[in-house]
Amino acid sequence: MKNILKIAFGIFLILLLIKSSFALVGVAITTPELQLVPGEQARWGIEIQTVGLQDPLLCTIDIHKTTPLEVTLDTPSPIRVPANERFPVYAAISVPKNTPNGKYTETFDVSCASLGETSGSGSSVKEKHSNLPIKYEVVSSFTRPNYTVPEKPKTPPAPEVVLAVIVVFAILLIIMFTYLRKQKPKKKR
């Protein structure tokens, strides 16, 4: 069942990419070279600029993983990017504890597709920003402060999760109550 859902979502995405065409964005690498201490997290970010566009986009960020860098986007890719905005994309980054000190350059791609309706005839055009760098230096201890990137906002738990917790808690209460009722007559005797 789970696999079927994944495949269905993939097909939907492919259809979107095929249908959509022109999405010209700017990608600003807002974070300069960072220092990373192995095992510790840092923040990193870029900005997807849709200034002047009328339709929202669906953007895919593809980390090439050619270096030890582990990137966890705050919002998993693909990311819906509103039209006519400077949309920040943030991520937590880290390197494993055994990463040797040194300078590294990870690369990533950004490609966006419009979620608006296409019209006219002709060939569609797709833009891709390729091999954009994430420069970082692995150090044993920081020698300078890193560029400040906002922390990931703490999002409240999903309503269904909250509901599930409540239900579980209620069931537990019922079980305990039932158990206690069974125990009381024994004490009276």
Place this chain on the structure above:
Amino acid sequence: MNKKIFLISQIIFISILIIFLSINVKSQTAVTGTFTTQNTRPGTPIDMMIQQHSLNSSDPVNPNSKIDFDHADYDNLFQTNPDDTLGMDTHMVYNSSAPTGGTLLWWNASVDPESNAVETLLCIGTDESVGTGIADPAFTPDSLPATIAARCDIVNKFVRGNGIAVTAGSSNPRASKYQFASLASENKFYYGLGGTTPNTFGIKMYGHELSTPDDFISLTGYFASVTLLNSKPYRPYNFTTQDLVLGNMNNQNLNFTHSPVPIIAWNLTGIDTGTIGEHSDFDPDNGTWADHFPRDVVTFRIKINRTESPDLSYLIARKDDTMVYNDTPWTPIAALDWPSSTKLGADGYAMTNYSFEIEARDYVASNVLNNTGWFSLYDFIPIVKQVDMSDTDSDPGAGITIVPHLCDTRIAGPIVGPCRITAVRKDNVQKLNFTIVTFDKDNDCQVPSQGLLSHSPSPPLKNFSATLNLCNYTTSGPASCSSASASFMYKASKLNTNGSLTTGASECNFTLFISPILDTADQPNINLKGTPPFYVRVADPTNFPPTTEFFLWANVTSHSGLLRPGTGGTPPPANPEFKWQYSGVTAADLETRSYLLVGLVTNKIKLGGSGSIVLNSWNIGTTLDDEYNLSNYGNLVLDVRWSSTNPTCTTPGTCGVQQWDLASSFIAGDTGNNLDIDDDNLVSTPSVEPPVSSTTGRLTPVELLNLPTTALFRPITGSVAGLWRCVGARASPPTCINPSTGAAVLSTFWPIRPINGLSPGTYESQIQYDLTPIASQPTALT
């Protein structure tokens, strides 16, 4: 026996008495006696005294009470004087306002033995010899030479019949009097030279009997002298400026002022009277004691000289005898100013020195405290602590902070800290704004629109202004971002403080909003250049993403108008020069020939041109609209790689079995059934380039295949390949450089040679271009 003797004695006495009376009766009848009386000269007027008055003085009758009263000073030839032994003297002059009018003279008039009417002939002259009579040897009691009368240049009542009448036999010995303030000549009744030399006048009086025909004058005249006295005002001392010394001044023992119209105070001294200390009055002639009425009005004249340029400023303060001098502002003739030679001290203060004189003057006499001291006009030149930059909204705090210790240009190496803001594709920064955070020890940040200090009158302080210079990289490097060489210079017109303007604030935040277009609204009267572009020279190609590096230098002027030097300037502390950069932006738009975004028009491009497509022949596009431009609207030079999916038929019901597989039909050169990208449509065969004289179409076309195969097709300018930055992106239409002169715009045409066998219909492919910043960004300007 006794009775007999008594009786005989009585008889003898009576007999003798009868004889004596008989003899006398006989003589009277024989002799007539006569005598004659004569009119005699009147006596000499005597005992003159002059009026003295005092305010709130001890009552001679009741010393415990204070009263205003009139008393007199006598000619001490006759009586002991009440105030001194100097004879008649007074501080009152001809027109002084004694309670009863002008100064009074009293005397005892002449007494005539025959009780005839007598007048007093009175002469008062500036020549004291009038009184002593030494100068009038020709004078006889019955002659009054004109030479004598001429000397009566103050009061001339020395003409018979024009004297001062007295009532004969008056019981008041000083019934005669003369009161000044009636004759124009009396204005000579004044103080001596300089107002402090006692001036003595001669007085002579005669009694004149108003009888006819004798017209007698007293045999002797009365002569006296009267002296007018004046005291100098007390000499001021202890000159102080009232400004408190703020911060770390060099010498706490000196007087300082921060205001060019300082409040000045001083003390009064009794040095003239032998007593050091402050007096309640400014002048001994305060009206409350003998010889010192009336109260003098004292004026203080303050002269301040700039030590470098004497007599630059005169400041006059009138302080009458009722003023409280600390509370009364004084009217300046000229404010203190800052000479051009003023230097910034190592402690951050600018100072210039002034000397001073204070003169206390009672109109006729003065006392001067001169050139015995000096004071300093000071101003702390604000320090730029920090510059906040933002390009996001109107809140500078939401942007970046130029952190001095990270962005200082004296820190070697590339910018790695937070000293960067994000450029926006196809534009300059839209909402660039700055906050210049300064520190001013003087606590008096102000700009014209926000009023001046609570000082009356308002001191003509120069206003604070903040200037922000942005400079492109120059070969001379940092410390060159002066206002003279700045690429962009802005003036902050808005000032926020963290405190009240009236009480001052040590931190002054100047905010500055810069429009991307030239706009005079926020920055009047300055060199406007909009926001700085983000596509200029790359300073450090090794700092990938290599972006523009700018220098920033902010400076704030205070009341002195002086500036702190830039980095490397002397003396320290200087305002630091910061470096900052734009973040790298990749952006390239494929647009129509008229620079309309393709995606906003048809969302598609026409392969092979807009005409009918002929199979197995080159369709290169022959109309103007068959051209599409790829422009680099970011700030990184880009490699551009192209690919295309296989064209597929999209017309329902017409598509045949035959499909166009680009990979299998590909043949290098013109002979294949290829989908090409070219930068011209000048010849029927794409690989044949236009003549050298042509201004476009220098690039050889490349064939596009399906992913993952991509073809590199981008401009090559000189030895540098890549799509360069479009400098004129903000212009409409953008003024990017075309491939013949530069490489910020790539013209694209899409020649296709479809394979035979394709069914009629509409075919679509998806063109993809990959933008990759070239590894080694060029250092040219575009």
